[in-house]
Amino acid sequence: MGVYKHGLSKTRIHNLWRKVIQRCTNPKASNYHNYGGRGITISDEWRNDFLAFYHWAMSNGYEDGLSLERINVNGNYEPSNCKWIELHQQCRNKRDTKYAEINEETRPLIEWAEIYDVPYKTVMTRWYRGQRGSDLVRPSRATKVS
Template sequence: MKQRCFNPKQKDYKNYGGRGIKVCDEWLDFINFYKWAMNNGYNEELTIERNDYNGNYEPKNCTWVTVQQQAGTKGRITL
């Protein structure tokens, strides 16, 4: 998540940081992110998804979904 948003050398940067998508300041501290994840349904079979795909990685915009659910949203992204 942080690599996609902040590292221009990361292969997916153009689709995240290159479009202005960021990780909120609160989540830059892993402990804060971990606490949010554990309190919001995280398990190893889920992946994080931004509800507004143009929005940032932040508590009010993220949820946990299955890989299959997330794959169903990729087609709606316009770059």
């Protein structure tokens, strides 16, 4: 099979596609241990055909600046498990994201911090000290003014 020229090899999306392949298939890639090393793969359809990936991306909301997210963080890079989102949203869907249940609803700690307007650092400190539930987002003690 000859080289097919699509004119996209210097684009952001082509670079992203190559990086996904590397982190899933190349044990020498710096982040392989987080992807291929854990058994995460890229579908044959995408791995073997950039244009298949490209057409999926264009018909599923790709824009420069968005990040490719695996919906199931333990799942593979494949059309049914991927979507395009803003990077700050993707940071909430990681293996090390901490969750808490408050009022029978489970959310990442960062979301609880935003909802209750409590500094995220405060919520995380409380989490690591063993506090759970509404104790994570209670208002801080008021300081006395003399």
